[in-house]
Amino acid sequence: MKTVQQFLAAALSLLILTSCGAKSKNQTSDDGVVITAAGATFPLPYYNLAFKTYQQNAANDVTYGGVGSGGGIRSLKDKVVDFGGTDAYLSDKELANMPGAVLHIPTCMGAVVLAYNLAGVDQLNLNAIALEGIYQGTITSWDDPQIAALNPSVTLPKLAITPVYRSDGSGTTYVFSDYMSKASTVWAANKGTGKSLKWDFGVAAKGNPGVAGIIKQTPGAIGYIGSEYAFAVKIPSASLQNPKGEFVAATTATISAAANGAHAADSRQMITNSPAEGAYPISCFTWIILYKEQAYASREKNQAVQTLSLLKWMLSAEAQALTTKVHYAPLPTNVIEVATKNLDTVSFNGETL
Amino acid sequence: MKDLLFKKALFTASLLLLLIGAGMVYTLFDGALPAFDAFGFFKFIGSTAWDPHPDREAYGALPFIVGTLFTAFLALLIAIPFALPVALFTGVYYRGTKAAHIIGAIVDLLAGIPSIVYGLWGFYTLRPWIIESGFSTGGFGIFTSAVVLAIMIIPYASSLSAEFLSMVPNDLKEGAYSLGATRLDMIQQVVFPFAGSGIFASFILALGRALGETMAVTMLIGNTNNLPLSLTATGNTMASVIANQFGEADGLKLSALIAIAFLLFILTALINLAGKFIIKRFNQ
Numbered sequence: 001m002k003t004v005q006q007f008l009a010a011a012l013s014l015l016i017l018t019s020c021g022a023k024s025k026n027q028t029s030d031d032g033v034v035i036t037a038a039g040a041t042f043p044l045p046y047y048n049l050a051f052k053t054y055q056q057n058a059a060n061d062v063t064y065g066g067v068g069s070g071g072g073i074r075s076l077k078d079k080v081v082d083f084g085g086t087d088a089y090l091s092d093k094e095l096a097n098m099p100g101a102v103l104h105i106p107t108c109m110g111a112v113v114l115a116y117n118l119a120g121v122d123q124l125n126l127n128a129i130a131l132e133g134i135y136q137g138t139i140t141s142w143d144d145p146q147i148a149a150l151n152p153s154v155t156l157p158k159l160a161i162t163p164v165y166r167s168d169g170s171g172t173t174y175v176f177s178d179y180m181s182k183a184s185t186v187w188a189a190n191k192g193t194g195k196s197l198k199w200d201f202g203v204a205a206k207g208n209p210g211v212a213g214i215i216k217q218t219p220g221a222i223g224y225i226g227s228e229y230a231f232a233v234k235i236p237s238a239s240l241q242n243p244k245g246e247f248v249a250a251t252t253a254t255i256s257a258a259a260n261g262a263h264a265a266d267s268r269q270m271i272t273n274s275p276a277e278g279a280y281p282i283s284c285f286t287w288i289i290l291y292k293e294q295a296y297a298s299r300e301k302n303q304a305v306q307t308l309s310l311l312k313w314m315l316s317a318e319a320q321a322l323t324t325k326v327h328y329a330p331l332p333t334n335v336i337e338v339a340t341k342n343l344d345t346v347s348f349n350g351e352t353l
Numbered sequence: 354m355k356d357l358l359f360k361k362a363l364f365t366a367s368l369l370l371l372l373i374g375a376g377m378v379y380t381l382f383d384g385a386l387p388a389f390d391a392f393g394f395f396k397f398i399g400s401t402a403w404d405p406h407p408d409r410e411a412y413g414a415l416p417f418i419v420g421t422l423f424t425a426f427l428a429l430l431i432a433i434p435f436a437l438p439v440a441l442f443t444g445v446y447y448r449g450t451k452a453a454h455i456i457g458a459i460v461d462l463l464a465g466i467p468s469i470v471y472g473l474w475g476f477y478t479l480r481p482w483i484i485e486s487g488f489s490t491g492g493f494g495i496f497t498s499a500v501v502l503a504i505m506i507i508p509y510a511s512s513l514s515a516e517f518l519s520m521v522p523n524d525l526k527e528g529a530y531s532l533g534a535t536r537l538d539m540i541q542q543v544v545f546p547f548a549g550s551g552i553f554a555s556f557i558l559a560l561g562r563a564l565g566e567t568m569a570v571t572m573l574i575g576n577t578n579n580l581p582l583s584l585t586a587t588g589n590t591m592a593s594v595i596a597n598q599f600g601e602a603d604g605l606k607l608s609a610l611i612a613i614a615f616l617l618f619i620l621t622a623l624i625n626l627a628g629k630f631i632i633k634r635f636n637q
Contacts, residue, residue, distance in 0.1 A: 167577075169598050169600055170601060197405060203493065203575060
C-alpha cells in the first residue's frame with residue numbers, strides 16, 4: 001500500500017511539474033495558480049470540458065488526473081492534491097481515517113442504464129425483480145411471463161437472454177448493485193453492493209465499451225452501462241419502474257429528477273431507487289472531496305481561495321449547463337443550495353474564506 | 354585503474370538488477386501475506402471462492418491457476434504441429450537457403466507483434482468464426498484464447514528449436530546418409546535423438562511465455578471467475594484476473610490479487626528454470 005502511495009505521489013508531482021511547465025508558456029495573469037486534482041474517471045469527460053471552459057475566463061490552470069475514485073481518495077489523504085474526485089462517498093469509517101474534516105461537493109449526475117439488443121423492440125419495460133431473475137439465471141428467455149407482464153403492448157421474441165456484466169471493479173457496478181440491493185431483498189442477500197460482485201451467470205467484459213460491444217454483437221444480450229457512455233453511442237436501453245410505479249426512461253431530465261426531495265446536509269447520499277416523481281431509479285451523483293480546513297501541506301492562502309472559486313463556479317448555472325453537452329445531468333437547485341452552504345464553511349487557518 | 358572502474362561498474366549494474374529482482378519477490382510476498390494469512394496458503398490455492406461481498410469476503414486462486422495451465426498447455430498442443438515443421442524446414446531441410454531465411458524471418462516477425470494486436474484480431478476475426486462454426490455461442494473462452502496464444506508462441510518454439518536442430522554435427526548426418534539413410538531416416542535416427550532435449554526445452558520456454566500472456570487473453574477468455582472445465586468454458590487466467598480487477602481493488606481483495614501475482618511469478622520462474630536446466634544439460 002505504501003509503495004502505491006509513493007508511486008501516486010511521484011506521478012502526481014510529475015503531473016504538477018509538467019503542468020507548471022505548460023503554465024509558464026501561456027500564463028496571462030500573475031495571480032493564477034495551478035489547481036491539481038485527481039480521482040474518478042466517470043465524470044472525466046465533463047470535468048475536461050468544464051475545466052477547459054473555466055480556464056478561458058480564469059487565470060488558474062486546472063489539472064485533473066483520472067486515476068479512479070480510490071486513487072482520488074488516497075491522493076487527498078496524502079495531501080498531494082487540492083481536491084479529489086470520487087463516485088462513492090466516503091463511509092463514516094473512511095472519513096474518520098482521513099487526516100482532517102472532508103467535505104463532499106456533488107458536481108453532476110449520471111445514471112446506469114440497462115442496454116439491450118432485441119431487433120424490433122424499441123420500448124422495453126423492466127423492474128428490479130425481472131433484473132434479479134435475469135442476472136441470477138431464473139429468467140432465461142425474453143418471452144418469460146414475468147417480462148411479458150411488464151410489456152403488455154410488445155411482442156417479445158423467444159430468444160435466450162445473455163446477461164452481461166463488468167469484469168473489472170467499477171463504480172458502475174457499485175451504483176447498479178446499490179439500486180438492486182435496495183429494490184430486491186433477494187439481491188441484497190445473494191450479491192449485495194460492491195464495485196465487483198460474485199456472478200454465476202452471464203458474460204463479463206471490461207469497461208463500458210466492452211459491455212456495449214458484447215451487447216451490440218449478441219442478439220438477446222442485456223447489460224448495465226454508464227449513461228454518459230450509452231447516450232454517446234446511442235444504444236437502446238430499458239425503461240425502469242421506480243418506487244412510484246412509473247416506468248421511466250433514462251434522460252438527463254429524469255436523472256436530475258432523482259435528486260429532487262430531501263438532500264443530506266453533507267451531500268453524502270445515494271439516490272438510487274429515489275422516491276421522487278418521474279425519477280429514473282438508477283441515478284447517481286459524483287463528488288469532489290476537499291478538506292474543510294485548507295491550510296495543509298504548506299499551501300498558500302491564494303491556492304485555497306482559487307480552489308474555492310473554481311468549486312463555486314462548478315455549481316454555477318454556466319457550469320451546470322455544460323453537463324448535458326457531454327451526456328451528464330445537471331444538479332437540481334436543492335442540491336446546489338446544500339453544496340454551496342457546505343463550500344461556505346471552508347476555512348484557511350480557521351478563518352472562513 | 355580504468356579496468357578496475359569498468360569492472361566495478363559492471364558489478365554494480367548486475368548487483369542492482371539482482372536487488373530489483375529480489376525486491377520484487379519481497380514486495381509481492383509482503384503484499385500477498387494478508388491473503389495467505391486470512392485463507393491459509395494451500396486453502397487459497399485450492400479454493401474456487403471469489404466473493405467480494407463484505408460480509409463473507411473469500412478469495413481463492415484455483416479457477417485462475419486452472420485457467421492459466423489449461424490455456425497454456427492447450428496452446429502448446431496446438432503450437433507443436435506448426436512449430437516443429439517450421440523448425441525442421443528452416444533448420445534441417447532447407448537450412449541456409451533463401452526460402453528458409455524468408456520463412457524464418459516471417460515467423461520471427463510474429464514474435465514482435467504486440468499482444469494487443471493479437472487480441473484485436475482474436476476479438477474481431479477469430480471470435481466471429483468460432484461463433485459461425487457453432488463451436489460455442491459466445492465465442493469467448495478457453496479454446497479461443499488458446500488458439501491466439503498458440504500463434505503467439507509458435508515463433509518462440511520454432512526459432513529456438515531450429516537453432517538446436519542446426520547444431521547437429523554434419524559428420525553425424527553425413528554418416529547416416531553414407532549408410533543409406535533417407536532424409537526422414539536421418540531425422541528420426543540422428544537429428545531427433547541429438548536435438549530432442551533442446552527442442553523439448555524450447556517448447557517449455559514457449560509455455561512459460563503463454564503462462565504470463567495478459568492482454569490478448571483478457572480480451573478473449575470471457576473474464577468469468579468460474580472453474581473452466583471444457584474447451585468452450587469461459588474463465589480467467591492468473592494474469593487476466595489481475596488486469597481486470599486491480600484498478601478498484603483494495604484491502605483483502607488487493608492482497609489476493611498480489612498473492613495470485615506471486616504464484617504466477619513462482620510458476621513462470623519454475624517453468625523457465627526447468628527449460629534452462631534442460632538446455633544446459635544439452636550443451637554439455
